[in-house]
């Protein structure tokens with residue numbers, strides 16, 4: 001595997017050199033005032049990236065999965081009811097985690113490739129006149145299928161039903177790469193990690209709690225120790241952690257937020273959209289289909305591409321790695337062997353995306369698929385030439 005090539009997995013993503021350097025720090029005493037100078041700006045930066053005025057931000061040495069556990073264990077009690085749709089591997093795993101914590105999950109089975117059914121949520125919430133449902137779970141961007149869901153519509157469903165349930169959003173593969181509005185969408189807990197839109201190595205769970213979510217913590221009795229946000233909040237009030245923080249990663253997080261805000265969040269989202277559109281133009285030119293069923297659910301951070309019936313999509317991923325030293329994503333769960341994924345989030349430019357598209361063509365040709373070499377590259381080139389970035393500050 002070559003370390004020169006960019007990766008095209010939907011996380012961990014390519015790291016800008018400046019962030020690699022920011023993470024690589026000499027040891028410093030995490031109980032000294034120096035640590036506060038890293039911690040507090042990093043928390044403030046995350047809050048801006050989440051577009052929130054009032055959220056409390058917590059960052060754990062963990063990953064996105066630990067962020068789910070933080071959300072659940074701090075706000076719920078055994079047998080509490082939660083509502084969730086299953087439309088891919090990540091929503092499935094979040095549901096599984098809830099069940100392992102003894103929660104009663106009402107699952108709305110949704111075809112893989114479709115977005116969250118906000119209308120079904122509304123019906124179910126309206127029927128729940130006793131308000132037994134405590135939390136609605138929503139996976140903003142299903143990384144397994146390349147499907148984005150409409151979180152504003154989920155909020156409208158809650159409001160239309162007049163239902164007080166909390167809204168938890170998994171934004172692990174959307175936050176810092178696709179439009180995300182914690183306050184405007186009334187998100188009560190937002191969950192992400194360091195290794196996707198934030199362009200850092202894996203190792204941090206990043207969560208935001210709304211004031212309403214903070215209130216729910218008082219009554220929640222699920223066991224929690226490592227992920228207890230009250231211990232964490234107490235630590236923060238002394239510019240410290242209840243245990244040893246990942247100082248280098250937090251330093252990187254501070255700088256990553258600075259880079260994102262400096263580029264401008266709207267420019268970051270526009271760059272992801274533009275790069276994704278080039279990839280989608282290539283997919284069309286190849287005559288292949290996305291797993292995502294319609295343009296309104298196309299993800300700007302990852303594309304899952306269906307391969308022809310009878311073709312094992314895993315072969316694509318292994319040959320790309322073995323022969324060309326380039327990493328693409330495999331299919332997960334229900335779509336294993338049926339799709340391969342091109343991750344296009346984080347630190348990426350048009351030029352990097354073109355190299356991934358060109359590699360994908362070589363691999364498909366090697367495997368005997370009916371692909372015209374250069375067809376996808378040309379389609380993406382046309383798109384990129386005609387849709388230049390307004391900002392030249394593309395993170396790279």
Ligand SMILES: *Cc1c(COP(=O)(O)O)cnc(C)c1O
Pocket residue numbers: 011063064065066090139141142143170171172173193202
């Ligand atoms: C990557 C991902 C996760 C899991 O995050 P980890 O950091 O691997 O624990 C959860 N949800 C979504 C949507 C993801 O893309």
